[in-house]
Each structure stands twice: as structure tokens, then as C-alpha cells.
Amino acid sequence: MAREPGAVMDRTLGAVTGLVYVFLYAPIVVLVLLSFNRSGQSTTWGGFSLKWYGEMFAAEDLIDGLKNTLIVATVTTVIATALGTMLAIGLARHVRSTALDSMLFLPAVVPDLVLAIGLLSFFTLIGLTLGRTTVIASHVVFDMVFVAAIVRTRLGFFDPSIEEAAQDLGASRWSTFHRVTVPLIAPGIVAGALVAFTLSFDEFIIAFFTAGPTAITFPMRVYSRIRFGLTPVVNAIATVMLLVSFTLLLLALKVNGSATRRAIERAEGE
Amino acid sequence: MTRRREDDPGPRNRAQGALFLGPGLLYWVVLFLAPVGLILVYSFFRRSSIGGVDFTFTLDNYIRATEPLFLRVFWFSLRTALLTTAIALVLGYATAYFIATRTPRWRLPLLVIVVLPFWTNLLIRTYSWIALLNNEGLINKALRSLGLIDEPLPLLNNQFAIVVGLVYAFLPLMVLPLFASIERLGPRLREAGADLGASSVSVFFRVTFPMTLPGVFAGCIFVFVPSLANFIVPDLLGGGLKLMVGNLIQQQFFAARDWPFGAALAMGVILITMVLLVLQALMLRREGRMSSRGA
Numbered sequence: 001m002a003r004e005p006g007a008v009m010d011r012t013l014g015a016v017t018g019l020v021y022v023f024l025y026a027p028i029v030v031l032v033l034l035s036f037n038r039s040g041q042s043t044t045w046g047g048f049s050l051k052w053y054g055e056m057f058a059a060e061d062l063i064d065g066l067k068n069t070l071i072v073a074t075v076t077t078v079i080a081t082a083l084g085t086m087l088a089i090g091l092a093r094h095v096r097s098t099a100l101d102s103m104l105f106l107p108a109v110v111p112d113l114v115l116a117i118g119l120l121s122f123f124t125l126i127g128l129t130l131g132r133t134t135v136i137a138s139h140v141v142f143d144m145v146f147v148a149a150i151v152r153t154r155l156g157f158f159d160p161s162i163e164e165a166a167q168d169l170g171a172s173r174w175s176t177f178h179r180v181t182v183p184l185i186a187p188g189i190v191a192g193a194l195v196a197f198t199l200s201f202d203e204f205i206i207a208f209f210t211a212g213p214t215a216i217t218f219p220m221r222v223y224s225r226i227r228f229g230l231t232p233v234v235n236a237i238a239t240v241m242l243l244v245s246f247t248l249l250l251l252a253l254k255v256n257g258s259a260t261r262r263a264i265e266r267a268e269g270e
Numbered sequence: 271m272t273r274r275r276e277d278d279p280g281p282r283n284r285a286q287g288a289l290f291l292g293p294g295l296l297y298w299v300v301l302f303l304a305p306v307g308l309i310l311v312y313s314f315f316r317r318s319s320i321g322g323v324d325f326t327f328t329l330d331n332y333i334r335a336t337e338p339l340f341l342r343v344f345w346f347s348l349r350t351a352l353l354t355t356a357i358a359l360v361l362g363y364a365t366a367y368f369i370a371t372r373t374p375r376w377r378l379p380l381l382v383i384v385v386l387p388f389w390t391n392l393l394i395r396t397y398s399w400i401a402l403l404n405n406e407g408l409i410n411k412a413l414r415s416l417g418l419i420d421e422p423l424p425l426l427n428n429q430f431a432i433v434v435g436l437v438y439a440f441l442p443l444m445v446l447p448l449f450a451s452i453e454r455l456g457p458r459l460r461e462a463g464a465d466l467g468a469s470s471v472s473v474f475f476r477v478t479f480p481m482t483l484p485g486v487f488a489g490c491i492f493v494f495v496p497s498l499a500n501f502i503v504p505d506l507l508g509g510g511l512k513l514m515v516g517n518l519i520q521q522q523f524f525a526a527r528d529w530p531f532g533a534a535l536a537m538g539v540i541l542i543t544m545v546l547l548v549l550q551a552l553m554l555r556r557e558g559r560m561s562s563r564g565a
Contacts, residue, residue, distance in 0.1 A: 009471070009474075010368075010371070012364075012543030013364050013367055013368040014368055016298035016361065016364040016365065016368070017364060017365045017368040017380075019370070019382075020361050020364070020365045020384075020441070021383060022443070023361075023438065023441075024383075024384065024387050024438070024442075025387065026398075026402060027395045027396075027398035027399055027402065027438070028390065028395060028398070028561075029388060030398045030401050030402060030408070031394060031395065031397075031398045034398075034401065042400065042401035042404075042407075043401070043404065043406040043407065044406075052477060072561075083293055083294045083297055084294070085504045086290045086291070086293060086294055087290070087295075089290050090287045090288075090289075090290030090294070091291070093287070093290075094286050094288075094291070095287040095291060102547075102551065104294075104295075104298060106302070107298070107302050109491065109492075109495060109547065110306065110495075110540070110544065111495055111496055111497045111498065111499030111500075111516075111539060111543065112496070112499075113500075113501065113516050113519060113520070113536070113539075114306065114309065114499060114536050114539060114540055114543075115302070115305070115306070117519065117523055117529075117532060117533070117536055118306045118308055118309045119301070120523065121305065121307050121312060121529060121533070122304055122305040122309045123311065125308065137302070140297065140301070141297070141298075141301045141302050144294060144297065144298075148294070162396075162540025173286075198388075198389060202390075202391055202392065204392070204393060204502070204503075205502070209330060209523065215458060215464035218391075219391060219393055222391060222394060223393055223394050223502075226393060226394075226397045226506065230321075231394075231397060234394060235394070237389060238391060238394045241390065241391070242389075242390050245389040245390065246386065246389070248538060249382070249386065249389060255454060
């Protein structure tokens, strides 16, 4: 008897979830469609055209922004991954403190606008010229925290006694670290680096405040185009980027998914 | 003999810990703590005639922040962020619950579909909403061709549009923590309740929901805080007609060049964030005590 209301609830939840998916993807579908719209306006369909994809390469502001963003995101990712991984190991293996934990993760919770004006004030006060360096320095602040959180989760998956065993068997602390610990947490480090890169690549607010006139990033260029209504080319570039990131993500999912499936099968076999 | 407590890493470990934590901590202090601290400091100073900061103590910024004009903006921002959070909670809970109750092989793909839009530029996706919401937009056109309305519905450049944009931007941040805490419960809990004869709805409100409160709290903070301080969504979808506190702060740092006043406004946002985080910590501690007593 208890099954009836359960099935109704399940169907209702399924319907709501379906609507949520429509809600999440409607703007993406619109943006892809508009990138093929000859009229270039968001309200009238002027027929199918690839002309905005052709004009993509002539949009110097966007290309220049993309270049800046790639440099910023790459350097940020390298620094943030190194600092974040070390933080994660320190927090998981050496100093256990909930207070330290929640304090260190604050940059991920504080609104980016607050961080942005703080960093702008700080750079101005110490006399740093705004540019690529200041954007990178700013992006590392929150990226490092995300890497730390992801690597920490991975560290929680395996038993520290594996490392102790290695040391008992005569491995030095350094060789334990780079031959036992690092390989075990490598998937976490890669995942952290990917998230760090994505976050920096797409970050707008903090860059808006800390980039100055010389290091205008891709999202900043997009913002100014949107404000002036010059969006068909932006839609075309966004569609290409969408395709690239979805492909990469599906690949990652497939690799990760088959690993997960194997793990499930193994667990079910036991 | 004193036994080492399990969570006490011991002195040698602590020295190593300092080696691992040192660089990140130093970075955190210089580029997070100092800048955010500087906001607090600047909020008590005066704006200099050239738009910089004149280092004389004053409370004027805070007094000015309580003028009705600014209080109204704060009130509008709070209402908008609360409405956003409430809608995101209902939609996010349903989605997370549905995904968490599928078979394991479906969970990951369904969850990835929620997070996937995050991998494309938020500005562009937000802008796409204009094409959907405006008077000549797809929604109004569809409703009109169905004969449901004669005049276009005012969907853009108002609070409705801002809430849609904010829910859209932050909904995945609600789903993730909720999913984590619902999935952890496993199916057994609900089955046990159903065996005792309770209907699923009452099992849900008496058993499931209270146990997922940590996820609810985390999700609400992840949505409420960035919604409160957002200035892009009100700028693009609110048409710049409806200001939120984020817009005010941004204006003080660019057009108005009154950094100390902007800093005082930002302190309001920081204060609200801090209160929420303390509440969350208190709740988690109570939760921890309750579950350790139950075990």
C-alpha cells in the first residue's frame, strides 16, 4: 500500500527534474541556434548561415582576449595546482584542524566581488601595476582552494598506513612521497588542475577589477560586446568552445565511467 | 603510558606539515586575508578629492550606507537572493533526490548533465536569456501563437528576470551538496519507514529531510551568497533599472570612485556571509553531537 504514493512522488520528481534540464539547456540551445542566424539579431530568424563563423577569425578583440585568458589560465593552473596539492597533503596528513580547514576554504565562499575589490585595493596600495601578473595572482587565491578540496577528497580515499608501510620497508620520506603518495593522488591532482583551469578560464568578476587595460581577458571582451549588443560572433565562438569542452568532458567521463563500472562490478562480485 | 590520540599527528609530523602548508598559508595570508582586511580598514576612511583614499578615520561611510536610498537597495537584494535560494532549493532538492534514487550507473551521467552548462561562459548563457525573455522573445512568441496571451508578458528588465538569471547561474551549486547528502542516506532508510506504514511524504519530512540538513545548508549558502553580491545578472537581465548591492559596490569602485563607501557597502555583504557561515558551523556541530550520541 505504501508503494502507491511512492510511485506518484517518483514520477512528480522525474517531471520536475526534466523541467530543470530544459531550464538549464534552453539558453544553450538558443545560443547555438543564434550562431547560425544570418540576420545576426536575437529576435528574428534570417535563415541559416555560417558567416559568423567566418567572421570569428577577424574579431581581433576576442582573439586577443582569448590569448590573454589562455596565458592567465595556464600559469594560474600550474601555481594553484602546486600550492593546492601541498595544502591538501598538509591538511590531510599532518595538521588536522577543523578551524584551519574552514578558514582556508573561505576564498571559495566569500563573494567574488568582495575578493575582487579587496585585491584591487591591495594591489593599488602596494603600488603594483595592474596587468597579467595581478590577474594570475588573484586567480590563484580561489583556484588553490578548489584544488586543495579536490585533492583532499582523494587523499581521504586511501589509508595513510600505506605510506607508513612504505617507510617501514625502508623508503625515505621523499621517495615515499613521490613514489607512493603522488601516484595515489594523481587522479585527484589532474581533476583539480582541470577544475582550476576551467574556473580561471571563465572567471570574469575578479579579472574585471584586477586586469587593468593591458590584460583584458576573453570574458571581459565578451562582456563589453554583450553590452553593445555585438553578439553573433560571440555566439559562434561560444558554440565552438562548447563543442570542445563537451567533447573533452565526455571523454573524461567515458574513461572515468569505465573505471567506475569496473569498480562496481568488482564490488558486486564479492 | 600516554597513548597518542589518533588525530594527534605528533611533533615530527607537525614540522613536516608546516613544510607542506607553509607556502599555501603564506599566499592565503598575503592575497586573501590582507586584501579582505583592507576592505574593513578602508571602510573607516574618507575618500580623497582625487578619488583615492584619505587616511583619516570616519564613520561617515556607514552612516551614509543607512540612508533610505541604500537601505532600499539592500532590502531588494536580500529579497531577491532569498527568493532565488528558495526556488533553487525546491528545484534542486527534487532534482538531487530524483538522481540519488536512480540505479548507480545512471547517477553520474544525470549529475554530469546538471553540471555540464558550467563549462561554458556564464555571461553568454545569461545573455541568451534575453532572447528567451524579451517582448519579441521565444517565450512570448510561443505563448502568443498558442493564443494564451494577447499582450507580451513583461518578463525582462524586472525582478523576475533577475531571479531567473540567478537561479539559472547557481542551481548546480545547490544540486551538488544536496545530492551528496541524499545519496549518503541510501535506500534503506526510506524502506524502513515505508515498512512501518508511514506514507512516503511523511517519511520524507520526518526522516529524510532532517538528515539532509547539512546539504541543504551548504547548498543554500552556495546560492544565497553569490546571488546577494551579483552585479552581472541585474546588469544584463534587470536592464540596469533594478540595482542590487553588487551594482552599487561596483559603481563605487569604477564610475563614482568612492572606494571607502564601496568598502563599507561590501562590509554589509561580508557580515551577512559571516553570520551564515557561523550558523552553518553551529548546526554542523549540533548534528555531529546528535549522530555520535545515536551511534
